[in-house]
Amino acid sequence: MLSTNRESPPPAAGRAAMKKELADQFKDHRHVWVFIELERDQVHPVSFELLGEGRKLADKLGVQLAGVVLGPPGEATWFAIAEAFAYGADLAYIVEAPLLADYRNEPFTKALTDLVTNYKPEILLLGATTLGRDLAGSVATTLLTGLTADCTELDVDADGSLAATRPTFGGSLLCTIYTLNCRPQMATVRPRVMAMPPRGNNKIGRVIQHKVSMIEEEIVTKVLGFLSDGQSATANLAYADVVVAGGLGLGAVENVKLMKKLARTIGADYGCSRPLVQKGWMPADRQIGQTGKTIRPKLYIAAGISGAIQHRVGVEGADLILAINTDPNAPIFDFAHLGVVTDAIRLLPSLTELFTHRLSPHSRDKLAN
Amino acid sequence: MHIVICIKQVPDSAQIRVHPVTNTIMRQGVPTIINPYDLFALEEALQLRDRHGGEVTVLTMGPPMAEDALRKALTYGADRAVLLTDRHFAGSDTLATSFALSRAIAKIGEAFGTPDIVFTGKQTIDGDTAQVGPGIAKRLDLLQLTYVAKIVSVDINGREITVERRSEGGTQTLMSKLPCLITMLEGTNEIRRGSLDDALRAARSQIVKWNAADAGIEDLAKCGLRGSPTVVKRVFAPPERAEKAEQIDTAEKTPRDLAEELIAGIFLRQPALESELAFDGE
Ligand SMILES: Cc1cc2nc3c(=O)[nH]c(=O)nc-3n(C[C@H](O)[C@H](O)[C@H](O)COP(=O)(O)OP(=O)(O)OC[C@H]3O[C@@H](n4cnc5c(N)ncnc54)[C@H](O)[C@@H]3O)c2cc1C
Numbered sequence: 001m002l003s004t005n006r007e008s009p010p011p012a013a014g015r016a017a018m019k020k021e022l023a024d025q026f027k028d029h030r031h032v033w034v035f036i037e038l039e040r041d042q043v044h045p046v047s048f049e050l051l052g053e054g055r056k057l058a059d060k061l062g063v064q065l066a067g068v069v070l071g072p073p074g075e076a077t078w079f080a081i082a083e084a085f086a087y088g089a090d091l092a093y094i095v096e097a098p099l100l101a102d103y104r105n106e107p108f109t110k111a112l113t114d115l116v117t118n119y120k121p122e123i124l125l126l127g128a129t130t131l132g133r134d135l136a137g138s139v140a141t142t143l144l145t146g147l148t149a150d151c152t153e154l155d156v157d158a159d160g161s162l163a164a165t166r167p168t169f170g171g172s173l174l175c176t177i178y179t180l181n182c183r184p185q186m187a188t189v190r191p192r193v194m195a196m197p198p199r200g201n202n203k204i205g206r207v208i209q210h211k212v213s214m215i216e217e218e219i220v221t222k223v224l225g226f227l228s229d230g231q232s233a234t235a236n237l238a239y240a241d242v243v244v245a246g247g248l249g250l251g252a253v254e255n256v257k258l259m260k261k262l263a264r265t266i267g268a269d270y271g272c273s274r275p276l277v278q279k280g281w282m283p284a285d286r287q288i289g290q291t292g293k294t295i296r297p298k299l300y301i302a303a304g305i306s307g308a309i310q311h312r313v314g315v316e317g318a319d320l321i322l323a324i325n326t327d328p329n330a331p332i333f334d335f336a337h338l339g340v341v342t343d344a345i346r347l348l349p350s351l352t353e354l355f356t357h358r359l360s361p362h363s364r365d366k367l368a369n
Numbered sequence: 370m371h372i373v374i375c376i377k378q379v380p381d382s383a384q385i386r387v388h389p390v391t392n393t394i395m396r397q398g399v400p401t402i403i404n405p406y407d408l409f410a411l412e413e414a415l416q417l418r419d420r421h422g423g424e425v426t427v428l429t430m431g432p433p434m435a436e437d438a439l440r441k442a443l444t445y446g447a448d449r450a451v452l453l454t455d456r457h458f459a460g461s462d463t464l465a466t467s468f469a470l471s472r473a474i475a476k477i478g479e480a481f482g483t484p485d486i487v488f489t490g491k492q493t494i495d496g497d498t499a500q501v502g503p504g505i506a507k508r509l510d511l512l513q514l515t516y517v518a519k520i521v522s523v524d525i526n527g528r529e530i531t532v533e534r535r536s537e538g539g540t541q542t543l544m545s546k547l548p549c550l551i552t553m554l555e556g557t558n559e560i561r562r563g564s565l566d567d568a569l570r571a572a573r574s575q576i577v578k579w580n581a582a583d584a585g586i587e588d589l590a591k592c593g594l595r596g597s598p599t600v601v602k603r604v605f606a607p608p609e610r611a612e613k614a615e616q617i618d619t620a621e622k623t624p625r626d627l628a629e630e631l632i633a634g635i636f637l638r639q640p641a642l643e644s645e646l647a648f649d650g651e
Contacts, residue, residue, distance in 0.1 A: 039537055103536060104543075105503075105513050129537050134515045137503025141467060146598035149463075149498035163602070169380075169495060172387045175604045182598040220512055224531065225542040242646065266646045284556055290497070299635060299642060320639050322631065323614060332614075338634045339614035340627055347631075350624035354632055359646055 020159060020180045029183040032058040033093075033121040035112070036069045036084050037131055039103055040226070041076035043083055045196065045239060046127030050189060051087040052197025053154055054125055060156040063122065064090040070111050070212075072101035081207060086199050091206040093119065099216045102223040103131050109138045111212040116143060118210065121184045123162050125154075128188035140186050146179030147186040152193050152313075162187065170290055171313035192238045192296040192317060229285075237286065240269035243297045243318075245288055247273035247311075249304020249325060249344055253281045258348040259303055265352050266359065271295070273305045289314035303344035307332025324348075370423035370525055371481065372414045373474055374447070374488040375505070376407040378431050378438035379495045387606055403438045406490025408560040410553035413520060414488050415446050415561065421525055424448040426477055426484075430458060430469055436576055443571035444563040451477060455580040460594035463496070467504025468591045473584045474509060485525070487550040491516060502552035512549040523547070 034054045037044040051067065058065040067084030071077035073096045081092045095111040112135065116124065124139075126132040128150050140147035152174070153165035162185040165176045179185040237243065244266075246259035256276070263270035271288040272281070288295055290310040300318035304325065305311060312335055315321060323336035324344045333339045340347070378401050386395045403411075414425045427442040429435050430453040439450035453473045461469065478484055487509070492499035499515070506513035514532050518540065521531040528547045533540050535554060563571070581589060590596060617630050636643050 037537075040539075042538075044537060102541070105515075109507075130516045130535055131537060133499045134503060134513070137463075137500040137515075138507045138513065140500070141464060141504040141507035144464065144598070147463065147498075147500055148599060149496075149500055167497075167607075168604070169385050169387075170497075171607070172385055173604055174607055176602050178600045178602050179598050180600055221514075221543055221545040223541060224544050226536075226539050227542075228539040242642075268646075291494070298639060298645075320635065321614075322635065328616075333616070334613055335610050336614035337638065338617070338631070340617040340619060340631060342619050342624070342627055346624045347627055350628035351631065354625065354628045355646075358632060359643075 020161060022181060022183070026181075026183040029120040029122045031063045031066055031119075031121050032061070032123045033066045033068050033116075033125065033184070034084075034089070035124065035126040035132065035135070036067045036080050036092075037127050037129060038069060038071045038077065038080045039131055040228075043080045044127055044129060044131075044191070046129060046132070046189070046191040048083070048087045048199075049191070049194040049196055050125045050127060051084060051089060053189070053194045054123075055088040055197065057123060057154060057156055057162070058090075061122070061160060066090065066121070067092045068112070068115060069094045070100050070108055071096060072098050082204060085202045085204050087197055088200065088202070089205065091208065093208045093210060095210050095212050097212045099214065099219060100212065102226070103134075104219060104221050104223065105134055105138060106219050106221060107212060107214050108135050109142060110214045111210075112139050113142045114213060115210055116184060119208070124184040124186045126186070126188050128190040132188055136186060136188050143182075143184070145182040145184060145186060146177075147188070148177045148179070149188050151187045151189050154187060154189070161185070167290070167313055171309040190294045192294045195296070195317075237269045237271055237288075238293045238295055240295065241297050242266060242268035242299045242301075243271055243288075243295055244268045244301045244303070245271040245273065245305060245315075246276065246303050246344075247305030248275045249306075250276075251304070251345060253279070255345050255348075256281050258345065258352075262301070262348055262352045262355070266355050268297075268299075268301075273308075273311050302332055302336070303348060305332055306330050307335065370417070370421050370485045370523075371483065372418060372423065372425045372486045372488065373477055373484040374407070374411055374414045374425060374427050374442075375470055375474075375501070376411065376427055376429050376438060376442060376490070377404045377493050377495075378402070378429060378435040379404045379493055393604075401434075401437070403441055404490055404493045404495075406492060406494070406553065406555055408490075409555055409558060410488040410490050410551070411442060411445060411447065412558045412560045413551075413553055414486070416558070417486070417520065417523060418448075421523065423485075424481070426451060426481060428453065428470065428473055428477065430454070430461075430466065430473070436578075439576050440571050440574070443574050444568045445560055446563050446567045449481065449577065450574065451577040451579060453579050453584055455592075457581050457589050457592045460597060461592065462597035462599045463498050463500040463504055464598055465592055465594075465596035467501050467508055468596060469581075469584070469586065470501070471505045471508035472586045473579060474505065476579070476584045479585075483548070485547045486523075486530075487511060487548070489550070489552050491552050491554050499552070502550060506550035509550070512545050513552075514543060514545060514549055515552040516554050517551050518554045520551070 489502035
């Protein structure tokens, strides 16, 4: 069976390809690069998570870690560079041009492939965001190199190759993938899969400026408008400290309110398993899991969620997972830390009420006195 | 207008089991489906054809049995189906897949007319990479519009297209030119039920079957395992968590009691949380 992501080890005929025989043209590729995603003046936090991971790889290889910033001339672009240093970059590559103001595939692909061709990184990491995936796919194809999507673990093996581990078949299996004979070795990682590294106060280091060899007239695609998701948006779900989520066990659309009410009471964000999106009970960007968001909260409360593997892969990074489910054999109890076998519809209102009591300033004051 | 859409036959991953000892996928009896995201793209392609006239060609690369997926697409109303199948494609990664598909699309262009739009789904549910669409675009030097939520307008004569695409934190409206490649987001539209006519036509239709040579692929080193820069070194099951969840005893307890115990359990494990949780109630 053909697959864009092979499901079993390659047949014996392909074993020859598993030897590392790096062509001369690739031998001078050095350093680990992290693409710093800057969109609409904001650095995506996944870039910092990747710098944390990139730092470890660079240290193992004994090479430098670079941040790559593509953006319009202006403060935000230089702020992104300063941030890259604060999160561990040793140097930064920057391409500043007005045509890099809004993300478009054409100029970004051109700028990034030019940088790679000129400065030859060994490893290039990008966030598996809509922007990162759009860009990574065309950069890898232009450079005819390997790209491993949605990695959950990155490492450097004994001979210095990047070992990129990613889930396959919806998370039921993991596979470790190498790009042996091409450079750079490229990988994307979803937001929140890697831990956020501490922010240091590194001084600005070496900055290498490069020009994009493209003019606006050559770019066919024009941005007509941008509608932000706004404040009410769910952009924060992946970064929330506390998340409450509901699954099909909530039974009916009215009961979704119980879950949201608990979330509001404790200042949490909320999400759901996939069937709730399919039923139209919740919008798609609230879905948590393999085809939804990866979250990494300090506390995750799952009400009426079975814990299928596709859901599990999105929540495993949580510090404390609490499961409420009527079925003692539900798979969620295999990876939750604290569980209670009971009816979520009955428990949620009590939980909300008691949290209210415990967390209300009034009762806090009383406790303090 | 001529629209080409790439689809993939995938195992229904909800029904996949992993062999506990060998760590391989147990495929026996696992039904295959058309990759769900591709169906949104197919519906979009069919709607554009219905509005503007022209033809929709579905293309898949896969083993001979992938013919089933193509026949299904014909029952939904696609006009023509091409199966690209050859042992040389086995083991293709995204780079090799995008190479083979792009050659086949070029050949489709020669045989049946240059496509105005090439569609793919946002990603597949087995590979999940979202890389093949952009790969094809690059290989064919097409403009790429990924994560498209809505096609706002297509001006065939002016060769212009306007789409809304998802980006981080918002929706971008882009104007671009034809020909282009579009990867389609989920949830935009639901696949139609094909008509009886379509079903009859699909049953009678000949599916065009091409091997590498038919698709004009001479350089087999760019295909399959040989053409894939990525190598799968190891496949393994995710590590089990050692201990199961600590269970709160529920015997003869009211929801209030249980809630109390749960909250105590949370703050016992994460004492710092108590001061962090915002109280936002009445
Ligand atoms: C390609 C693919 C991608 C997918 N991606 C995702 C994804 O990103 N995210 C995701 O979540 N899923 C995803 N899924 C779906 C996933 O396989 C499961 O079907 C889904 O997670 C199940 O959702 P659920 O637990 O809410 O529902 P169910 O599996 O129906 O489970 C409901 C649970 O609620 C319990 N319950 C019932 N009544 C009550 C009650 N009154 N109180 C408490 N508990 C109760 C039941 O015991 C059961 O465990 C994907 C599937 C596929 C095939």
